[in-house]
Amino acid sequence: MIKSLLIANRGEIACRIIRTARMMGIRTIAVYSDSDTKSLHVRMADEAVHIGPSPARESYLVGDKIIAAAKDAGAEAIHPGYGFLSENADFAQDVIGAGLVWVGPKPDSIRAMGLKDAAKTLMAEAGVPVTPGYMGDNQDPAFLAEQAADIGYPVLIKAVAGGGGKGMRKVDRAEDFLDALESCQREAASSFGNDVVLIEKYILSPRHIEVQVFGDSHGNVVHLFERDCSLQRRHQKVIEEAPAPGMDDATREAVCSAAVRAAQAVDYEGAGTIEFIADASEGLRADRIWFMEMNTRLQVEHPVTEEITGQDLVEWQLRVASGEPLPLSQDDLSIDGWAIEARLYAEDPAKGFMPSVGRLDHFDLGEEGRIETGVEEGDAISPFYDPMIAKLVARGDDRGEAIGALAAILDEVEVWPVRTNAGFLFNALLDEDFGRGHVDTGFIERKIDTLVPPVEPDDTLWRGAAAVASAEEDEEATGLAGFRLNAPMRSGAVLGLGGSFRHVPLDDGEPVAAVSGFRHDERVVIFYEGQAHEFDRAARGTVGHGAHDGEILAPMPGKVTSVEVSQGDKVAKGQRLLTLEAMKMEHGLTAPFDGIVAELNATAGAQVVVEAVLAVIEKEQA
Incomplete structure (x- = not known):
């Protein structure tokens, strides 16, 4: 068994891994950037090593620094968590080449599944059904537009190296395709260093079904059943549950067996997730579920699988990486109850879900259910990383009980002054359609007006x-x-x-x-x-200093990635003026009304501070 482990990650996943490693008697080493010096995962670990400045590309994404930290600390193994370098085959190979144990799949398996187009071809050869689309090498915009037209709108543009909702755009009309393609490629290049995309048919009543798989070095592969991750906003998962609502035994057997075949096709070891898209217009059916991609790592939503199977998936990872066989066979695994997870983000639903940063002066998530977090009261939410601050997990004997338990947890959330989406999540759980299991990936978009809590208190x-x-x-x-x-x-x-x-x-x-x-x-x-x-x-006077009409302020610190207008231009209400990249996402800033660009203080590539006046729009004189 591994005796010492460096966790090449941060936040709640690092804390999660440390907890299991400590239970197994494994010494833990954390790594941290400048802004994470006093973070919870650093405080929890037995030892911590500084690896560089706050931007991830200068710290958490620099493999050489992480391997050097592991060697300096005497670590025997490296666990990548999820995100950052977790699906980087070259990094995995470098870890192994440095004489360290890689807690994850073999580099060749990561490469085989790392590019969505190649993975789909491989899956089709293995007898796994795949979504119709174009996955070729020709990246000429005009050619891709022709392929989209042949597939039939709506289509989905996806970065082949993407994940987490990055580098993905749904396009409903041919006239919007080229702009969406350019934006998708720009985001993909920024996030993954690869702007190659594929085009696939967008399913009109889609359900996102994924299967947890696990393999070992002895040739064993099992599944730990399915999860439903259909509640998404901008292609990022918001609420996940296991098992999937409306999944009958025959369909479950077909989907989970296909997932095992997919893992076997790449000689898979460790934890992985096979993601499927289902056309749920007539309920879940085995002949209407197609392979999308494989995530060759542990997933954010793994706790719901743990809750219904009674297994610790991080412990499984560490045992498999140590050369042990899987702890259980397929016949030993079964579903017990229902579990639902909600992702608590530091964001403001009332302001278009804009990320919210700052110090957590008041932070109390209650004591019910399972809380996975990487922060405590007094910590700060940084603009450098993903805005998820906690995962709230509830279990019940059935789906209704699990929903009620999670709603009760959300009702008790107390976070201030950082804004969160807890009220939004609460409303989603209590929606009648959600309660009936009538969900698909368009659920949030259709109901957004009723799910976002009112700004003004009653x-x-x-x-x-x-x-x-x-x-x-x-x-x-x-x-x-x-x-x-x-x-x-x-x-x-x-x-x-x-x-x-x-x-x-x-x-x-x-x-x-x-x-x-x-x-x-x-x-x-x-x-x-x-x-x-x-x-x-009492009489404090006017609160705050909101922007004057027409002032376009930076909602948070970030980098201006593009400027679409010039000073003196006429603009229409809602027209995009510029794009700001912050917290790993692009945020378009638009004109508040018809008018003229009277001032323009932004240039592409510039770093800006929060509330900087980037532009001023003046109404045209009648």
Whole structure:
């Protein structure tokens, strides 16, 4: 068995791996960048090694630094986690070449599945059904446009080296194809260093079904059943569950057997996931499920599989990497209950899900269910990495029980001042269609207006805030002391939003929401159904300094990747002005109304700070 392990990753996955390694008696070594110096995974590990500046390309993506850190710390093995270098075959080969144990599949297996076009060809040869599309070498834009027309719109443009929703665009009309292709290729080149794409038919009622597979060095391959990851936003998974709703035994056997064949075709060792796209217009059927790609690593959503099988997949990884056979055979594995996972992101649904950065002055995810996180109260959310701050996992005897348990967890989420999507997740879980299992990858897009919580609090929440303010005054609370409503009612409080104040009475017999919250300086913060609401206390005057009409501000620190307008140009409302890359994603900034570009302070390639005025749009004079 491996005795010492370096984790070539950060955040919640590093913490997750450390937890299992510690249980197995394995010494753990963390690596960290400048901005992660005091991170939770660094504090948890037995030892930690600094590997460079905050940008991932200068630290977590530099294989030589990681291998050197492992050797300096006397590590026997390297676990890549997911993301970063986890599916980099050259890095895996370098680890092995350095005399270290690679906790993952063989480099040749990674290469075989690393490019989506080659992987689909291989799968077709192995008898695994694949989605119709174009996977050739000709990358001429005009030729790709012809292929898209032949396949028939809508189509999906996908970077062959992509993953995590990066380098992927759905195109509904021929006239939008070339712009989408250019954007996709630019993002793919930035994220993966490879701008080659494939084109495939976009399934109109798609379900995202994936199968957890595991192989060892003794020729054994098993599956640990399926997961449904259909709830996605911008091709990134939001809520995952296991097993898949509506999956009958015959279809499960067909899909899981196909996944095992796929793994066997590349002589697979370790943890992997075979991803399928299903046309669910008539329910899940074996003849309408096609191979999409294989992720040659552990997945973010692996906890739901662990919860229904009772297995620790990280322990399986470490045992397989140590040369042991799989802990269980296929006949030993079975499904017990239901599990659902929600990804808690540091983002603001009310502002188009823009990532939210800053210090977690108040951070409480409760004590129910399974919480996987890489941060604690007082830590900071950095603009350099993915905005996921936690995975919230609930298990039940059936799907309804699991949904109820996860909704209860989300209801208790308390995060401030960083914004999260907890309220959005709460609303999604309680949606009637979701409860019936009527889900597909377009679910969130269709229902976005009902899923995003309202920005303005209703009268019930005003009263809840007044109750918190009154109780805190009674106790003369200071700082960020927590509070849950159980104190005697006062007559009310004077609260405000945006500089407008009103007296909120509490002695009129009307109900008060069961909120939690605290008073911080002259502000009252309350939490309800996962969402934070902030109120001004007493006469503070105008809150904040929002942008003047027409000012286009940088919503967060980032890099300007393209500028689509020039000073003096006429622009229409909604027209893209420039593109900002931050937290591994592209964010298009658009004109707020018809007008003229009066100022332009952005240039492609420039780094900008938060709230920098990038452009000013003025309305044309009548």
